[in-house]
Amino acid sequence: MLQTIDHELLRTFVAIVDHGGFTHAAKAVNRTQSAVSMQIKRLEEDVIQRQLFERQGRRMLLTSEGTTLLGYARRILDLHGEALTMLRQPDMIGKVKLGVPDDYVMRFLPGILKSFSHHWPLIDVEVHCAPSSVLLNRHKDQLDLSIVTREVGNEIGEILLQDQTVWVVAGSHTTHQQSPLPLALFEEPCFCRRHACNALSRVGLSYRVAYSSPSLATLQAVVGAGLAVSAWMKSLVTPGMRILDEADGFPPLPDASIVLLRASDTPSPAVAGLAQHIIEEFKL
Structure with missing residues (x-):
């Protein structure tokens, strides 16, 4: 008769791989470290009859058999969760x-x-x-x-x-010193665009909307290339961008929700x- 694998053993096995060792895996599956060790020993010796991990210093590395089992284990656990979801909460489809x-x-x-x-x-x-x-x-x-x-x-x-709306420029460029100031802004209607233009007009900074797009990715590419200055929410600022403020001569902008x-x-x-x-x- 074909032997089956207890899905809890597979869950512990996957947790060890995902959390990088027995200690963190024990917390993830809510068991003691010794219980996790016993589960893996049972899986290796009684069920699979193959070594699944090998130690290299403090690191736990998968053997070739362990790598093979990992793919199957994830699929089995996913199907297990899917079946329970379907049967217990059929309205969640x-x-x-x-x-x-x-x-x-x-x-x-x-x-x-x-x-x-x-x-x-x-x-x-x-x-x-x-x-x-x-x-x-x-x-x-x-x-x-x-x-x-x-x-x-x-x-x-x-x-x-x-979130705060901020002025941004490529960190390695001085585009913000050009006059008129080249801007890359969202297409109309956009209140960030309106606030940016109004703020520059109030402080007497000459500008032109050199680039206009509905896509943030496009604006980021334009700014990143040093072609323009833009304004968007602070949480969307990416590495390599520099935030401009009043010390750079740029007026503050209203927050957005x-x-x-x-x-x-x-x-x-x-x-x-x-x-x-x-x-x-x-x-x-």
Whole structure:
């Protein structure tokens, strides 16, 4: 009769790999270190009958057999979790339509989707990328959830984060010293664009909007190449960018709010689940 593998042994095995050793794995699976050691000994000697780990100093390295088992173990545990989700909470399946500006795709979306997929692997997430102004017009009838940017004091929905709007320039360039000042700004309508232009006009700085795009990635590329100065939220500033302030002759800009919009006051469990994961990600 074909021998089976206890999924708890596999869970401990994967935890050792993911957490880099027996000590941290023991905390992850809520067992003592000696219990974890006994589980691996049982897995190696009684079930697999192969050595799964070898020590190199303080490091635990997988043997070739351990590497083979790891792939199968992850698949088995994923299927186990998927089956329990389906049987225990059959309402947590379906599709959620999420609207988000591309500003936040790289900064926030990976963590949100990874966490959500881990807990609810059977829900399909349909991501719609568009500027906040477009999402505001679509969120009621075309989207379940939307993450958008709003002016402070003009928020609707649930505030996820309030952030400072800052001037940015490539750290290795002096583009901010040019006159007229070349700007790379979001397309109209965008209140960050309006605030930036108004602020420069108030202090008498001559400028021109040299580049305009709905995409943050495009603006980052333009600024990174030393072609222009831009303005966006501080949480979106990437390495290699320098923040300009009043010491550089640049006026302060108003803060902005990132908010979560729900299309319905009585969302499905799937929509409510994703909303909660979004909220938790912005707390980090």
